[in-house]
Amino acid sequence: MSLYYDRRRVLTLGAGLVGMTALTGCVTAAPGQPDIVDAAVAAGDLTMLVAAVEAAGLVETLKGPGPFTVFAPTDAAFAALPAGTLDSLLLPENRDRLTSILTYHVAPANYPASSLLGARGTIPTVNGRPLRVNGRGGAVHVGGATVTTPDVVASNGTIHVIDAVLLP
Numbered sequence: 001m002s003l004y005y006d007r008r009r010v011l012t013l014g015a016g017l018v019g020m021t022a023l024t025g026c027v028t029a030a031p032g033q034p035d036i037v038d039a040a041v042a043a044g045d046l047t048m049l050v051a052a053v054e055a056a057g058l059v060e061t062l063k064g065p066g067p068f069t070v071f072a073p074t075d076a077a078f079a080a081l082p083a084g085t086l087d088s089l090l091l092p093e094n095r096d097r098l099t100s101i102l103t104y105h106v107a108p109a110n111y112p113a114s115s116l117l118g119a120r121g122t123i124p125t126v127n128g129r130p131l132r133v134n135g136r137g138g139a140v141h142v143g144g145a146t147v148t149t150p151d152v153v154a155s156n157g158t159i160h161v162i163d164a165v166l167l168p
Helices: 036-043 047-056 075-079 085-089 092-103
Strands: 010-013 016-019 068-073 120-123 131-134 145-154 157-162
Touching: 036 047, 036 068, 036 145, 036 157, 047 068, 047 075, 047 085, 047 092, 068 145, 085 092
Parallel strands: 068 157
Antiparallel strands: 010 016, 010 120, 120 131, 145 157
């Protein structure tokens, strides 16, 4: 699967519009830094997400040049899904649904926490559906989840660890 990004899409923050290009590249990765997938593997508490990314066939894409922002649900977030949900999504016949859910967790640009704190609005996702962001009140919330660990920097973007699985 390849990701398409239209530079005309914008991040809506409060009453104004901020161009996507103004927010990309705000976090700089050091040479030799792991990509999004390898950073998720190294995190230790994102094993269910990594398994889902593998089942959906998105590993190669998320190892690509990006930039991406991944809102990464923890293993506990996946465990909180209704019984059997993840097992069902991992079946080959449900790959399209799994891909839809996972790509709803990926923004086709780099959004460090500093660009989200204090902001409120939506950002585009690879899924095509916008993701609500509320960075007011000292924390960042996306959809129905809270960012628990911001700014896990990777060579091709940023991971923000979240406490819930987002459903489009």
